[in-house]
Amino acid sequence: xxxxxxxxxxxxxxxxxxxxxxxxxxxxxxxxxxxxxxxxxxxxxxxxxxxxxxxxxxxxxxxxxxxxxxxxxxxxxxxxxxxxxxxxxxxxxxxxxxxxxxxxxxxxxxxxxxxxxxxxxxxxxxxxxxxxxxxxxxxxxxxxxxxxxxxxxxxxxxxxxxxxxxxxxxxxxxxxxxxxxxxxxxxxxxxxxxxxxxxxxxxxxxxxxxxxxxxxxxxxxxxxxxxxxxxxxxxxxxxxxxxxxxxxxxxxxxxxxxxxxxxxxxxxxxxxxxxxxxxxxxxxxxxxxxxxxxxxxxxxxxxxxxxxxxxxxxxxxxxxxxxxxxxxxxxxxxxxxxxxxxxxxxxxxxxxxxxxxxxxxxxxxxxxxxxxxxxxxxxxxxxxxxxxxxxxxxxxxxxxxxxxxxxxxxxxxxxxxxxxxxxxxxxxxxxxxxxxxxxxxxxxxxxxxxxxxxxxxxxxx
Numbered sequence: 299x300x301x302x303x304x305x306x307x308x309x310x311x312x313x314x315x316x317x318x319x320x321x322x323x324x325x326x327x328x329x330x331x332x333x334x335x336x337x338x339x340x341x342x343x344x345x346x347x348x349x350x351x352x353x354x355x356x357x358x359x360x361x362x363x364x365x366x367x368x369x370x371x372x373x374x375x376x377x378x379x380x381x382x383x384x385x386x387x388x389x390x391x392x393x394x395x396x397x398x399x400x401x402x403x404x405x406x407x408x409x410x411x412x413x414x415x416x417x418x419x420x421x422x423x424x425x426x427x428x429x430x431x432x433x434x435x436x437x438x439x440x441x442x443x444x445x446x447x448x449x450x451x452x453x454x455x456x457x458x459x460x461x462x463x464x465x466x467x468x469x470x471x472x473x474x475x476x477x478x479x480x481x482x483x484x485x486x487x488x489x490x491x492x493x494x495x496x497x498x499x500x501x502x503x504x505x506x507x508x509x510x511x512x513x514x515x516x517x518x519x520x521x522x523x524x525x526x527x528x529x530x531x532x533x534x535x536x537x538x539x540x541x542x543x544x545x546x547x548x549x550x551x552x553x554x555x556x557x558x559x560x561x562x563x564x565x566x567x568x569x570x571x572x573x574x575x576x577x578x579x580x581x582x583x584x585x586x587x588x589x590x591x592x593x594x595x596x597x598x599x600x601x602x603x604x605x606x607x608x609x610x611x612x613x614x615x616x617x618x619x620x621x622x623x624x625x626x627x628x629x630x631x632x633x634x635x636x637x638x639x640x641x642x643x644x645x646x647x648x649x650x651x652x653x654x655x656x657x658x659x660x661x662x663x664x665x666x667x668x669x670x671x672x673x674x675x676x677x678x679x680x681x682x683x684x685x686x687x688x689x690x691x692x693x694x695x696x697x698x699x700x701x702x703x704x705x706x707x708x709x710x711x712x713x714x715x716x717x718x719x720x721x722x723x724x725x726x727x728x729x730x731x732x733x734x735x736x737x738x739x740x741x742x743x744x745x746x747x748x749x750x751x752x753x754x755x756x757x758x759x
Protein backbone atom coordinates (compact mmCIF):
# COMPACT_ATOMS: atom_id res chain seq x y z
CA UNK A 299 0.00 0.00 0.00
CA UNK A 300 1.36 3.44 -0.99
CA UNK A 301 1.83 6.25 1.53
CA UNK A 302 -1.01 8.11 -0.20
CA UNK A 303 -3.32 5.13 0.27
CA UNK A 304 -2.41 4.91 3.94
CA UNK A 305 -3.15 8.62 4.38
CA UNK A 306 -6.49 8.31 2.60
CA UNK A 307 -7.55 5.44 4.82
CA UNK A 308 -6.69 7.46 7.93
CA UNK A 309 -8.53 10.48 6.58
CA UNK A 310 -11.65 8.46 5.78
CA UNK A 311 -11.57 6.86 9.25
CA UNK A 312 -11.34 10.29 10.86
CA UNK A 313 -14.31 11.52 8.84
CA UNK A 314 -16.41 8.50 9.94
CA UNK A 315 -15.61 9.14 13.62
CA UNK A 316 -16.39 12.83 13.25
CA UNK A 317 -19.72 12.10 11.64
CA UNK A 318 -20.58 9.57 14.35
CA UNK A 319 -19.85 12.10 17.12
CA UNK A 320 -21.87 14.77 15.33
CA UNK A 321 -24.81 12.40 14.97
CA UNK A 322 -24.61 11.54 18.67
CA UNK A 323 -24.77 15.23 19.56
CA UNK A 324 -27.87 15.70 17.41
CA UNK A 325 -29.64 12.65 18.88
CA UNK A 326 -28.80 13.69 22.46
CA UNK A 327 -30.04 17.24 21.83
CA UNK A 328 -33.29 15.99 20.35
CA UNK A 329 -34.05 13.53 23.15
CA UNK A 330 -33.36 15.99 25.95
CA UNK A 331 -35.31 18.73 24.18
CA UNK A 332 -38.31 16.43 24.25
CA UNK A 333 -37.87 15.98 28.03
CA UNK A 334 -37.92 19.72 28.50
CA UNK A 335 -34.21 20.32 29.07
CA UNK A 336 -31.05 20.73 27.04
CA UNK A 337 -28.12 18.58 28.06
CA UNK A 338 -24.84 18.75 26.21
CA UNK A 339 -23.53 15.35 25.33
CA UNK A 340 -20.06 14.64 26.65
CA UNK A 341 -18.58 11.55 25.02
CA UNK A 342 -15.63 11.28 27.36
CA UNK A 343 -17.65 12.08 30.43
CA UNK A 344 -20.35 9.55 29.61
CA UNK A 345 -17.79 7.00 28.59
CA UNK A 346 -16.07 7.15 31.92
CA UNK A 347 -19.14 7.71 34.07
CA UNK A 348 -18.31 4.62 36.09
CA UNK A 349 -14.65 5.42 36.50
CA UNK A 350 -12.67 6.69 39.45
CA UNK A 351 -13.12 10.24 38.25
CA UNK A 352 -16.86 9.82 38.43
CA UNK A 353 -16.66 8.49 41.97
CA UNK A 354 -14.92 11.67 43.00
CA UNK A 355 -17.71 13.66 41.37
CA UNK A 356 -20.31 11.63 43.25
CA UNK A 357 -18.43 12.22 46.47
CA UNK A 358 -18.61 15.95 45.90
CA UNK A 359 -22.41 15.67 45.81
CA UNK A 360 -22.68 13.58 49.01
CA UNK A 361 -24.56 16.34 50.84
CA UNK A 362 -27.33 16.22 48.28
CA UNK A 363 -27.61 12.44 48.44
CA UNK A 364 -27.93 12.57 52.23
CA UNK A 365 -30.89 14.97 52.00
CA UNK A 366 -29.50 17.08 54.82
CA UNK A 367 -32.11 19.70 55.77
CA UNK A 368 -31.52 23.37 55.92
CA UNK A 369 -30.85 24.50 59.50
CA UNK A 370 -32.68 27.77 59.01
CA UNK A 371 -36.14 26.47 59.77
CA UNK A 372 -37.71 23.48 61.44
CA UNK A 373 -40.19 23.36 58.57
CA UNK A 374 -37.38 22.41 56.20
CA UNK A 375 -36.47 19.33 58.21
CA UNK A 376 -38.07 16.08 57.18
CA UNK A 377 -37.34 14.03 60.26
CA UNK A 378 -38.33 10.78 58.62
CA UNK A 379 -35.31 11.09 56.34
CA UNK A 380 -33.13 9.96 59.20
CA UNK A 381 -35.43 7.62 61.10
CA UNK A 382 -35.73 4.00 60.08
CA UNK A 383 -37.04 0.76 61.46
CA UNK A 384 -33.56 -0.68 61.19
CA UNK A 385 -30.44 1.47 61.56
CA UNK A 386 -28.01 0.05 58.99
CA UNK A 387 -24.56 -1.22 59.81
CA UNK A 388 -21.58 0.68 58.42
CA UNK A 389 -21.28 -1.94 55.70
CA UNK A 390 -24.89 -1.76 54.65
CA UNK A 391 -25.16 0.10 51.37
CA UNK A 392 -28.94 -0.19 50.97
CA UNK A 393 -31.06 2.92 51.23
CA UNK A 394 -32.61 3.52 54.68
CA UNK A 395 -36.35 3.04 54.71
CA UNK A 396 -38.12 5.86 56.57
CA UNK A 397 -39.85 5.33 59.88
CA UNK A 398 -43.43 6.54 59.83
CA UNK A 399 -44.06 8.74 62.84
CA UNK A 400 -47.09 8.49 65.05
CA UNK A 401 -49.72 11.14 64.28
CA UNK A 402 -48.80 14.41 65.92
CA UNK A 403 -45.33 13.28 67.00
CA UNK A 404 -43.54 15.86 64.89
CA UNK A 405 -45.56 18.63 66.53
CA UNK A 406 -45.00 17.46 70.11
CA UNK A 407 -42.17 18.63 72.34
CA UNK A 408 -42.87 15.78 74.77
CA UNK A 409 -43.79 12.29 73.54
CA UNK A 410 -44.66 9.40 75.86
CA UNK A 411 -43.31 6.11 74.48
CA UNK A 412 -43.47 4.30 77.84
CA UNK A 413 -45.47 1.05 78.10
CA UNK A 414 -49.16 1.91 78.24
CA UNK A 415 -48.12 5.56 77.65
CA UNK A 416 -48.35 6.14 81.42
CA UNK A 417 -44.90 7.62 82.07
CA UNK A 418 -46.11 11.19 82.64
CA UNK A 419 -49.06 9.98 84.71
CA UNK A 420 -46.77 7.98 87.00
CA UNK A 421 -44.32 10.86 87.36
CA UNK A 422 -47.05 13.28 88.36
CA UNK A 423 -48.41 10.82 90.91
CA UNK A 424 -44.94 10.46 92.45
CA UNK A 425 -44.56 14.23 92.58
CA UNK A 426 -47.89 14.62 94.36
CA UNK A 427 -46.93 11.91 96.88
CA UNK A 428 -43.38 13.20 97.49
CA UNK A 429 -44.42 14.82 100.75
CA UNK A 430 -44.65 11.37 102.32
CA UNK A 431 -42.48 9.34 99.92
CA UNK A 432 -39.46 11.37 98.72
CA UNK A 433 -38.89 11.41 94.97
CA UNK A 434 -35.25 11.16 93.91
CA UNK A 435 -34.52 12.24 90.34
CA UNK A 436 -31.26 11.43 88.54
CA UNK A 437 -30.08 13.80 85.81
CA UNK A 438 -27.27 12.28 83.71
CA UNK A 439 -25.67 14.66 81.26
CA UNK A 440 -22.54 16.05 79.64
CA UNK A 441 -21.16 19.60 79.90
CA UNK A 442 -24.53 20.95 78.73
CA UNK A 443 -25.64 21.02 82.39
CA UNK A 444 -22.21 21.54 83.92
CA UNK A 445 -22.23 23.96 86.82
CA UNK A 446 -25.87 22.97 87.53
CA UNK A 447 -27.07 25.01 84.54
CA UNK A 448 -30.70 24.14 83.72
CA UNK A 449 -30.81 21.51 86.51
CA UNK A 450 -30.65 24.08 89.35
CA UNK A 451 -33.68 25.94 87.98
CA UNK A 452 -35.63 22.74 87.33
CA UNK A 453 -34.85 21.60 90.87
CA UNK A 454 -35.89 24.94 92.36
CA UNK A 455 -39.25 24.96 90.56
CA UNK A 456 -40.03 21.37 91.51
CA UNK A 457 -39.12 21.98 95.16
CA UNK A 458 -41.18 25.16 95.31
CA UNK A 459 -44.25 23.24 94.20
CA UNK A 460 -43.74 19.84 95.85
CA UNK A 461 -41.31 20.48 98.69
CA UNK A 462 -37.72 19.37 99.14
CA UNK A 463 -34.40 20.95 100.07
CA UNK A 464 -30.81 21.18 98.91
CA UNK A 465 -28.87 20.40 95.76
CA UNK A 466 -28.77 16.65 96.32
CA UNK A 467 -25.67 14.82 95.11
CA UNK A 468 -22.25 16.48 95.01
CA UNK A 469 -18.80 15.03 94.33
CA UNK A 470 -16.05 15.79 96.80
CA UNK A 471 -13.94 17.45 94.11
CA UNK A 472 -14.69 19.26 90.87
CA UNK A 473 -12.66 19.96 87.71
CA UNK A 474 -12.67 23.73 88.24
CA UNK A 475 -13.07 26.25 91.04
CA UNK A 476 -16.58 27.64 91.56
CA UNK A 477 -17.90 24.69 89.62
CA UNK A 478 -21.51 25.27 90.64
CA UNK A 479 -23.50 28.42 91.16
CA UNK A 480 -26.10 26.65 93.33
CA UNK A 481 -23.64 26.03 96.19
CA UNK A 482 -20.25 27.22 97.44
CA UNK A 483 -17.82 24.32 97.34
CA UNK A 484 -14.13 24.22 98.21
CA UNK A 485 -11.71 21.34 98.67
CA UNK A 486 -8.03 20.75 99.43
CA UNK A 487 -5.72 17.87 100.22
CA UNK A 488 -4.64 14.64 98.59
CA UNK A 489 -7.80 13.86 96.65
CA UNK A 490 -7.70 12.07 93.30
CA UNK A 491 -10.87 12.03 91.22
CA UNK A 492 -11.96 9.04 89.10
CA UNK A 493 -14.87 9.37 86.65
CA UNK A 494 -16.87 7.34 84.16
CA UNK A 495 -14.59 8.57 81.40
CA UNK A 496 -12.03 6.05 82.62
CA UNK A 497 -12.56 2.34 83.17
CA UNK A 498 -13.64 1.40 86.66
CA UNK A 499 -16.54 0.42 88.91
CA UNK A 500 -18.96 3.23 89.76
CA UNK A 501 -22.16 4.02 91.57
CA UNK A 502 -24.82 6.07 89.79
CA UNK A 503 -22.85 9.22 90.62
CA UNK A 504 -20.23 8.21 88.06
CA UNK A 505 -17.38 9.57 90.18
CA UNK A 506 -15.47 8.67 93.30
CA UNK A 507 -12.71 10.63 95.03
CA UNK A 508 -9.83 8.59 96.39
CA UNK A 509 -7.87 9.75 99.43
CA UNK A 510 -4.61 8.42 100.85
CA UNK A 511 -3.65 10.92 103.51
CA UNK A 512 -5.67 13.95 104.56
CA UNK A 513 -8.29 15.98 102.74
CA UNK A 514 -10.78 18.73 103.48
CA UNK A 515 -14.05 19.81 101.87
CA UNK A 516 -16.43 22.68 102.69
CA UNK A 517 -19.98 23.34 101.51
CA UNK A 518 -22.04 26.48 102.07
CA UNK A 519 -25.68 26.11 101.10
CA UNK A 520 -27.82 28.88 99.65
CA UNK A 521 -30.71 27.43 101.63
CA UNK A 522 -30.49 25.07 104.65
CA UNK A 523 -30.91 21.30 104.46
CA UNK A 524 -32.04 18.66 106.95
CA UNK A 525 -29.80 15.78 105.99
CA UNK A 526 -26.18 15.08 105.11
CA UNK A 527 -25.18 11.65 103.82
CA UNK A 528 -21.74 10.39 102.78
CA UNK A 529 -21.38 7.25 100.64
CA UNK A 530 -17.99 5.54 100.76
CA UNK A 531 -15.78 2.46 100.51
CA UNK A 532 -12.80 2.18 102.84
CA UNK A 533 -10.09 -0.49 102.87
CA UNK A 534 -8.88 0.71 106.26
CA UNK A 535 -10.29 2.52 109.25
CA UNK A 536 -10.67 6.26 108.61
CA UNK A 537 -11.50 9.30 110.71
CA UNK A 538 -14.07 11.90 109.70
CA UNK A 539 -14.28 15.25 111.49
CA UNK A 540 -17.32 17.44 110.79
CA UNK A 541 -18.13 21.06 111.50
CA UNK A 542 -21.79 22.03 111.06
CA UNK A 543 -22.88 25.68 110.87
CA UNK A 544 -19.34 26.70 111.92
CA UNK A 545 -19.92 25.65 115.54
CA UNK A 546 -20.88 22.00 116.01
CA UNK A 547 -17.72 19.90 115.78
CA UNK A 548 -17.82 16.11 115.88
CA UNK A 549 -15.45 13.21 115.20
CA UNK A 550 -16.55 9.94 113.61
CA UNK A 551 -14.80 6.62 113.04
CA UNK A 552 -15.42 5.20 109.58
CA UNK A 553 -14.91 1.45 109.73
CA UNK A 554 -13.29 -0.48 106.90
CA UNK A 555 -15.80 -1.96 104.46
CA UNK A 556 -15.53 -5.62 103.48
CA UNK A 557 -15.34 -6.90 99.90
CA UNK A 558 -15.88 -3.54 98.28
CA UNK A 559 -19.26 -2.94 99.93
CA UNK A 560 -20.63 0.57 100.32
CA UNK A 561 -21.10 2.24 103.68
CA UNK A 562 -23.15 5.27 104.68
CA UNK A 563 -22.39 8.02 107.15
CA UNK A 564 -25.39 10.23 107.84
CA UNK A 565 -26.16 13.34 109.89
CA UNK A 566 -29.70 14.59 110.37
CA UNK A 567 -30.73 17.91 111.80
CA UNK A 568 -32.59 21.06 110.92
CA UNK A 569 -31.23 24.13 109.20
CA UNK A 570 -27.81 22.84 108.20
CA UNK A 571 -26.43 25.76 106.20
CA UNK A 572 -22.71 25.00 106.15
CA UNK A 573 -20.62 21.86 106.43
CA UNK A 574 -16.92 21.19 106.72
CA UNK A 575 -15.48 17.68 106.34
CA UNK A 576 -11.94 16.72 107.33
CA UNK A 577 -10.93 13.16 106.42
CA UNK A 578 -7.86 11.19 107.46
CA UNK A 579 -7.41 7.84 105.77
CA UNK A 580 -4.86 5.48 104.26
CA UNK A 581 -7.27 4.27 101.58
CA UNK A 582 -10.82 5.51 101.11
CA UNK A 583 -13.09 6.09 98.10
CA UNK A 584 -15.91 8.58 98.65
CA UNK A 585 -18.68 8.24 96.06
CA UNK A 586 -20.37 11.50 96.90
CA UNK A 587 -22.23 13.53 99.47
CA UNK A 588 -25.99 14.19 99.50
CA UNK A 589 -27.42 17.43 100.85
CA UNK A 590 -31.22 17.43 100.94
CA UNK A 591 -34.38 17.14 103.04
CA UNK A 592 -36.32 14.29 104.56
CA UNK A 593 -39.19 14.68 102.09
CA UNK A 594 -40.13 16.28 98.80
CA UNK A 595 -38.12 16.25 95.57
CA UNK A 596 -34.38 15.97 95.09
CA UNK A 597 -32.63 16.30 91.73
CA UNK A 598 -29.10 14.90 91.50
CA UNK A 599 -27.00 16.41 88.74
CA UNK A 600 -24.46 13.85 87.47
CA UNK A 601 -23.04 15.88 84.59
CA UNK A 602 -19.76 14.71 83.10
CA UNK A 603 -17.65 16.95 80.90
CA UNK A 604 -16.74 15.14 77.65
CA UNK A 605 -19.26 12.30 78.06
CA UNK A 606 -21.26 10.96 75.12
CA UNK A 607 -23.62 8.70 77.14
CA UNK A 608 -22.01 5.39 76.24
CA UNK A 609 -20.05 5.49 79.51
CA UNK A 610 -23.18 4.71 81.53
CA UNK A 611 -22.60 1.00 80.93
CA UNK A 612 -19.80 1.29 83.51
CA UNK A 613 -22.27 1.82 86.33
CA UNK A 614 -22.00 -1.21 88.59
CA UNK A 615 -25.04 -3.41 89.12
CA UNK A 616 -23.93 -4.31 92.64
CA UNK A 617 -23.01 -0.77 93.73
CA UNK A 618 -26.16 0.78 92.27
CA UNK A 619 -28.26 -1.87 94.00
CA UNK A 620 -26.60 -1.03 97.33
CA UNK A 621 -26.95 2.67 96.65
CA UNK A 622 -30.71 2.33 96.17
CA UNK A 623 -31.07 2.39 99.93
CA UNK A 624 -29.90 6.02 99.78
CA UNK A 625 -31.07 6.94 96.30
CA UNK A 626 -33.86 4.86 94.81
CA UNK A 627 -34.21 6.72 91.52
CA UNK A 628 -37.70 6.51 90.08
CA UNK A 629 -37.33 9.27 87.48
CA UNK A 630 -34.17 9.37 85.35
CA UNK A 631 -33.27 12.06 82.80
CA UNK A 632 -30.60 11.52 80.13
CA UNK A 633 -29.20 14.46 78.15
CA UNK A 634 -26.36 13.62 75.75
CA UNK A 635 -25.32 14.02 72.14
CA UNK A 636 -23.19 17.17 71.93
CA UNK A 637 -19.94 15.25 72.31
CA UNK A 638 -20.97 12.70 69.70
CA UNK A 639 -21.14 15.32 66.96
CA UNK A 640 -18.39 15.67 64.42
CA UNK A 641 -17.45 19.20 63.39
CA UNK A 642 -16.45 17.89 59.95
CA UNK A 643 -18.82 16.54 57.34
CA UNK A 644 -17.25 13.13 56.94
CA UNK A 645 -20.33 11.12 56.01
CA UNK A 646 -20.70 9.71 59.54
CA UNK A 647 -23.97 7.77 59.85
CA UNK A 648 -23.67 7.73 63.70
CA UNK A 649 -24.43 4.04 63.82
CA UNK A 650 -21.79 3.76 66.56
CA UNK A 651 -23.73 6.28 68.62
CA UNK A 652 -26.96 4.35 68.16
CA UNK A 653 -25.30 1.15 69.39
CA UNK A 654 -23.64 2.79 72.40
CA UNK A 655 -26.73 4.66 73.54
CA UNK A 656 -28.94 1.62 73.08
CA UNK A 657 -26.64 -0.37 75.39
CA UNK A 658 -26.64 2.49 77.92
CA UNK A 659 -30.42 2.75 77.91
CA UNK A 660 -30.80 -0.99 78.31
CA UNK A 661 -28.33 -0.90 81.20
CA UNK A 662 -30.08 1.98 82.97
CA UNK A 663 -33.46 0.27 82.63
CA UNK A 664 -32.00 -2.95 84.03
CA UNK A 665 -30.50 -1.06 87.01
CA UNK A 666 -33.79 0.75 87.70
CA UNK A 667 -36.57 -1.43 86.23
CA UNK A 668 -39.38 0.51 87.92
CA UNK A 669 -38.14 3.94 86.89
CA UNK A 670 -39.50 6.23 84.20
CA UNK A 671 -36.70 7.32 81.86
CA UNK A 672 -36.78 10.62 79.98
CA UNK A 673 -34.47 11.03 76.98
CA UNK A 674 -33.74 14.64 76.04
CA UNK A 675 -32.69 15.18 72.46
CA UNK A 676 -29.45 16.91 71.56
CA UNK A 677 -29.98 20.67 71.66
CA UNK A 678 -28.12 22.43 68.86
CA UNK A 679 -24.49 22.96 67.96
CA UNK A 680 -23.35 25.36 65.29
CA UNK A 681 -20.23 26.64 63.58
CA UNK A 682 -19.39 29.85 61.74
CA UNK A 683 -19.00 29.31 58.00
CA UNK A 684 -18.19 32.37 55.89
CA UNK A 685 -19.80 34.58 58.51
CA UNK A 686 -22.98 32.47 58.73
CA UNK A 687 -24.09 30.46 61.76
CA UNK A 688 -24.65 26.91 60.51
CA UNK A 689 -25.99 23.96 62.50
CA UNK A 690 -23.80 20.85 62.33
CA UNK A 691 -25.52 18.35 60.06
CA UNK A 692 -24.92 15.59 62.61
CA UNK A 693 -27.40 17.32 64.93
CA UNK A 694 -30.32 16.17 62.77
CA UNK A 695 -29.04 12.59 62.59
CA UNK A 696 -28.33 12.27 66.33
CA UNK A 697 -31.67 13.88 67.22
CA UNK A 698 -33.58 11.42 65.05
CA UNK A 699 -31.63 8.46 66.46
CA UNK A 700 -32.47 9.59 70.01
CA UNK A 701 -36.17 9.73 69.21
CA UNK A 702 -35.96 6.27 67.68
CA UNK A 703 -34.20 4.94 70.79
CA UNK A 704 -36.82 6.47 73.07
CA UNK A 705 -39.50 4.64 71.10
CA UNK A 706 -37.61 1.33 71.06
CA UNK A 707 -36.78 1.39 74.77
CA UNK A 708 -40.10 2.71 76.06
CA UNK A 709 -38.95 6.13 77.30
CA UNK A 710 -40.30 9.63 77.44
CA UNK A 711 -38.81 11.89 74.76
CA UNK A 712 -38.36 15.67 75.00
CA UNK A 713 -37.24 17.61 71.93
CA UNK A 714 -34.58 20.01 73.24
CA UNK A 715 -33.60 21.01 69.71
CA UNK A 716 -37.14 22.14 68.90
CA UNK A 717 -37.31 24.21 72.09
CA UNK A 718 -34.03 25.91 71.14
CA UNK A 719 -35.59 26.82 67.78
CA UNK A 720 -38.72 28.16 69.46
CA UNK A 721 -36.50 30.36 71.61
CA UNK A 722 -35.01 31.83 68.44
CA UNK A 723 -32.21 29.43 67.48
CA UNK A 724 -28.56 29.44 68.52
CA UNK A 725 -27.71 32.70 66.77
CA UNK A 726 -30.45 34.54 68.64
CA UNK A 727 -29.57 32.86 71.92
CA UNK A 728 -25.93 33.94 71.65
CA UNK A 729 -26.98 37.52 70.88
CA UNK A 730 -29.27 37.51 73.95
CA UNK A 731 -26.54 36.11 76.18
CA UNK A 732 -28.49 32.89 76.70
CA UNK A 733 -25.81 30.79 75.05
CA UNK A 734 -22.02 30.94 75.01
CA UNK A 735 -20.19 32.16 71.92
CA UNK A 736 -19.14 28.58 71.20
CA UNK A 737 -22.70 28.12 69.87
CA UNK A 738 -22.99 24.99 72.00
CA UNK A 739 -23.33 25.64 75.74
CA UNK A 740 -26.07 27.47 77.59
CA UNK A 741 -25.52 30.37 79.94
CA UNK A 742 -27.33 30.49 83.26
CA UNK A 743 -30.07 32.62 81.70
CA UNK A 744 -30.45 30.23 78.77
CA UNK A 745 -30.60 27.25 81.09
CA UNK A 746 -33.36 28.98 83.01
CA UNK A 747 -35.42 29.32 79.82
CA UNK A 748 -35.04 25.63 78.99
CA UNK A 749 -35.78 24.62 82.58
CA UNK A 750 -39.06 26.56 82.53
CA UNK A 751 -40.20 24.75 79.42
CA UNK A 752 -39.11 21.34 80.69
CA UNK A 753 -40.93 21.97 83.97
CA UNK A 754 -44.12 22.96 82.13
CA UNK A 755 -43.94 19.85 79.95
CA UNK A 756 -43.50 17.53 82.93
CA UNK A 757 -45.87 19.16 85.39
CA UNK A 758 -48.37 21.53 83.81
CA UNK A 759 -49.17 20.64 80.20
